[in-house]
Amino acid sequence: MTVQSVQDTAHKSFFSSSELAQIIPSRVPKHVAIIMDGNRRWAQQKEVPPVMGHWQGAESLTDIVRASVDLGIKTLTVFAFSTENWHRPGDEVESLMDVFELYLHRKREFMVREGVRLNAIGDLAHLPSRVLNAFQETKMATEHCDRIQLVLALNYGARDEIRRAIVRMLHDGISAVQVTESLISQYLDTSNLGDPELLIRTSGEMRVSNFLLWQISYAEIFSTDVHWPDFQPKDLLEAVLAFQQRGRRWGQ
Numbered sequence: 001m002t003v004q005s006v007q008d009t010a011h012k013s014f015f016s017s018s019e020l021a022q023i024i025p026s027r028v029p030k031h032v033a034i035i036m037d038g039n040r041r042w043a044q045q046k047e048v049p050p051v052m053g054h055w056q057g058a059e060s061l062t063d064i065v066r067a068s069v070d071l072g073i074k075t076l077t078v079f080a081f082s083t084e085n086w087h088r089p090g091d092e093v094e095s096l097m098d099v100f101e102l103y104l105h106r107k108r109e110f111m112v113r114e115g116v117r118l119n120a121i122g123d124l125a126h127l128p129s130r131v132l133n134a135f136q137e138t139k140m141a142t143e144h145c146d147r148i149q150l151v152l153a154l155n156y157g158a159r160d161e162i163r164r165a166i167v168r169m170l171h172d173g174i175s176a177v178q179v180t181e182s183l184i185s186q187y188l189d190t191s192n193l194g195d196p197e198l199l200i201r202t203s204g205e206m207r208v209s210n211f212l213l214w215q216i217s218y219a220e221i222f223s224t225d226v227h228w229p230d231f232q233p234k235d236l237l238e239a240v241l242a243f244q245q246r247g248r249r250w251g252q
Helices: 003-007 039-046 050-071 083-087 090-106 108-114 129-141 158-171 181-187 233-244
Strands: 031-035 075-082 116-121 148-156 198-201 220-223
Touching (some): 039 050, 050 108, 075 090, 083 090, 090 108, 090 129, 116 129, 158 181
Parallel strands (some): 031 075
């Protein structure tokens, strides 16, 4: 079976026709970024180990990717593991790496079937080889998919991204007079993605936590008290509908 024939498999929408009728296609954010917060708090409330929250969070991501396709979102960038997350307890970090590796293996067929092209941002070189290999294999398997692009921010921090961009600019001999905002954007991890129009943060927090600091300069922000493992397609719909009601002024 070819990639295209797999992608043509019937896709069952999460939304009713009346819900989809509320969507204005021309005002759907084409690039949505999500800070997937609350896995550990969800686990604490359920009185289960933190890893169970991460597993449930991974399942939520699968549904949100499918729902994003339904809504017409073309790029979904999610904060999966930050540069600061390495400071968590060692057993939790190891469990997170297990989640990433198994997710990338187990969801590969789903991504191909649903037309999900996998990408990543961050300093991937410092990830365990087993995770990096799983990512590369799934990325290659999905490179021809074109319904939506799923971007995992892995070992990512916005300050580190900007630092790495400056290092590359210096290496390339960029002079001070050559530096423009456009040039800086070309050296960032997201150079081929475009900036997010909507940033969603779950679990009720009101901070951006070193995520896409350059790119979200003019993004609309939507915060919800729902912990990420409980974040459902209806919550994504709510965020997109709220986005459509806002007047974007671009700082003017």
